[in-house]
Amino acid sequence: MHSMFKRTAAALAASVALAVPASAELTGELRIFLDTSNPAPRATMEAMIERFQAQHPDLAIETTVIDREAYKTQIRNFLTADTPDVATWYAANRMKPYVEAGLFEDVSDLWAEPEIAENLASTKGAMTIDGKQWGVPYTYYQWGVYYRKDIFDELGLTEPTTWEEELANCQKIVDSGRACYTIGTKFLWTAGGWFDYLNMRTNGFEFHNQLANGEISWEDDRVKQTFANWKQLIDMGAFIDNHQTYSWQEALPFMVKGDAAAYLMGNFAVAPLRDAGLTDDQLDFYQFVAINPDVALAEDAPTDTFHIPANAANKEAAREFLRFVVSADEQTEINNGANLGQLPVNAQSAVDDDKFLQQGFAMLSSNSPGGVAQFWDRDAPAEMAKASMEGFQEFMVKPDNLDRILAKLERARERIYDN
Numbered sequence: 380m381h382s383m384f385k386r387t388a389a390a391l392a393a394s395v396a397l398a399v400p401a402s403a404e405l406t407g408e409l410r411i412f413l414d415t416s417n418p419a420p421r422a423t424m425e426a427m428i429e430r431f432q433a434q435h436p437d438l439a440i441e442t443t444v445i446d447r448e449a450y451k452t453q454i455r456n457f458l459t460a461d462t463p464d465v466a467t468w469y470a471a472n473r474m475k476p477y478v479e480a481g482l483f484e485d486v487s488d489l490w491a492e493p494e495i496a497e498n499l500a501s502t503k504g505a506m507t508i509d510g511k512q513w514g515v516p517y518t519y520y521q522w523g524v525y526y527r528k529d530i531f532d533e534l535g536l537t538e539p540t541t542w543e544e545e546l547a548n549c550q551k552i553v554d555s556g557r558a559c560y561t562i563g564t565k566f567l568w569t570a571g572g573w574f575d576y577l578n579m580r581t582n583g584f585e586f587h588n589q590l591a592n593g594e595i596s597w598e599d600d601r602v603k604q605t606f607a608n609w610k611q612l613i614d615m616g617a618f619i620d621n622h623q624t625y626s627w628q629e630a631l632p633f634m635v636k637g638d639a640a641a642y643l644m645g646n647f648a649v650a651p652l653r654d655a656g657l658t659d660d661q662l663d664f665y666q667f668v669a670i671n672p673d674v675a676l677a678e679d680a681p682t683d684t685f686h687i688p689a690n691a692a693n694k695e696a697a698r699e700f701l702r703f704v705v706s707a708d709e710q711t712e713i714n715n716g717a718n719l720g721q722l723p724v725n726a727q728s729a730v731d732d733d734k735f736l737q738q739g740f741a742m743l744s745s746n747s748p749g750g751v752a753q754f755w756d757r758d759a760p761a762e763m764a765k766a767s768m769e770g771f772q773e774f775m776v777k778p779d780n781l782d783r784i785l786a787k788l789e790r791a792r793e794r795i796y797d798n
Contacts (some may be wrong), residue, residue: 403436409696410463412443414450423718431703438696453714458482462690464697470505470682471753472591472760474513477686482511484687484694489701499705500724501743504584506748514686515701516724518714519751521739522572522679525648526641528632528663530557538665542580542608545668549617552640558615561639563625564775567768571755572643574771575679576667578605583674584750591758593796597767597788603781607671610778623776631655643667645681646721649735664738675749678742682724684751766791 415424432440443463445453449469457463458477469475477483489495490503490512502516531537531548534555539545549559562571579587582601589595590602597654612618619625619633628651633639635655642648652662671674685704687697702793703709710723716731723730726744730736756764770784 405435405696405699407693407696408439408441408691409465409700410441410443411700412445412450412457412463414445414447414467415771416446416450417590420512423713426718427704427709427713430709431700434703435696435699455480455482458688458690459774462692463689464614464687464691464693465700466686466688468514468684468686469531469753469757470502470514470516472515472683472758473753474506474684476507478513479509482689484486484689484697486509486514486687486698486701487511489515489698492702493790495702495705498707498727501726501745502680502682502751505680505753506684507753510598514684515705516682517704517710517720518721519682519724520646520721520755521743522576522643522645523667523737523739523742524641524643524665525634525652526619526663526665527637527661529661530555530637531663538663539668540666542670543666545613546615549612549615553616557637558619558633558639559612559641561619561630561642562622562632563627563630564622564772565624565629567627567765567772568754568756569627569630569644570771571764571768572679572776573609573775574605574767575752575755576643577609578602579677579750579752580670580674581605581608582671584677584752587677587752588750588758591755591762591763593763593792597785597792602785606755606774606778606785609774610781613775613778618775623772629654645679646739647737659734664735666742677750677752679754680722680743680751681757682751727763760795763791763795766795 411428413424415421425442428440428442432438453469454466459482474483499516502519503512506512506514506516529712536548536551539548543770552559562569575587578590581604584593586601593604619630619639622630627644631648631651634642635652635657666676685701687694687701691697705725707727708730710725712720714721714723714728714731716733720731722736722740722743730740752758755768759767766789770788774781774784
């Protein structure tokens with residue numbers, strides 16, 4: 380499904396009053412390809428582009444919106460032929476094939492500018508390959524532990540910050556007849572979230588990336604330690620029974636009914652929990668606890684991005700558009716609750732008045748994140764992600780199979796990567 384619209388200076392006369400004086404006299408044509416085909420993101424992007432157009436009335440902007448699933452299959456083709464000047468995509472491993480094929484422009488010069496370098500620091504790692512930056516982020520959202528504060532209060536528990544506190548809390552929850560965590564692993568990515576956090580907390584962000592890149596054996600003792608930590612929770616009955624039969628949505632009622640106390644999940648879980656009747660007095664959030672005190676706390680925060688194709692015709696205007704997208708005011712506007720309802724990437728932006736977005740922004744914009752991961756099925760190649768997440772699910776059901784699971788994953792690593 381394609382749709383296209385063009386904006387001219389005349390059509391934008393009503394917007395000009397809102398415009399900031401142009402920072403550069405841009406001319407020619409700027410072609411932008413978007414995968415934001417759902418109604419709210421599409422409207423958000425179109426309004427943002429109109430604001431940019433109002434600042435640059437001599438620039439002819441042509442925008443093409445492509446259905447998100449179709450975009451994924453078409454991106455390589457349009458990056459090589461009929462190339463736009465700006466295109467949306469995703470950070471980290473998802474951009475790597477296009478970086479390695481020479482299809483994305485190196486925009487390290489933008490990241491050297493103080494406004495970007497200082498205010499987007501927490502996302503720099505997600506945009507970096509081979510020491511260079513290949514795009515800019517425009518929105519992300521946090522992962523973490525969403526929990527029933529009323530159950531914690533009933534049991535006299537406080538938010539844990541260490542692994543020992545997490546285990547002690549969990550034991551009290553199990554002793555009360557509840558599961559510590561709900562989870563649905565029918566679709567494997569939810570187990571991937573647990574692996575991300577346990578491995579990043581045990582071994583750190585760089586190790587986690589090296590594992591995703593095929594540089595470390597699955598039978599390495601450090602990987603085994605991640606699973607040993609996971610097994611502590613499994614052995615004490617921390618997770619709901621039969622989780623392999625539930626989707627992530629089907630696992631929500633366990634938390635709503637109070638049969639489980641918490642959910643490690645992305646911020647998108649908040650809306651259905653509220654819709655199911657939980658109030659913000661009952662629901663709260665904490666950062667996944669530290670396990671190894673020697674590693675900084677990295678976070679999962681899937682990040683959507685803008686890139687300049689290497690074959691773009693108007694790279695000057697494209698760079699100015701990327702600067703505009705990540706500016707504090709634009710980040711405040713496009714991520715507010717009426718638009719994307721997610722987190723701005725600029726640390727100087729204002730955040731929507733929602734307690735979970737506020738907590739997520741504070742966590743991700745601080746200096747504490749030891750890196751921002753994109754989630755296992757984005758950070759690892761697709762074939763390895765599938766094989767490993769199948770292994771994570773099997774481990775959660777049959778933890779005694781670990782040696783066999785890791786041997787299988789190691790064979791997959793040797794086959795999938797060019798070692």
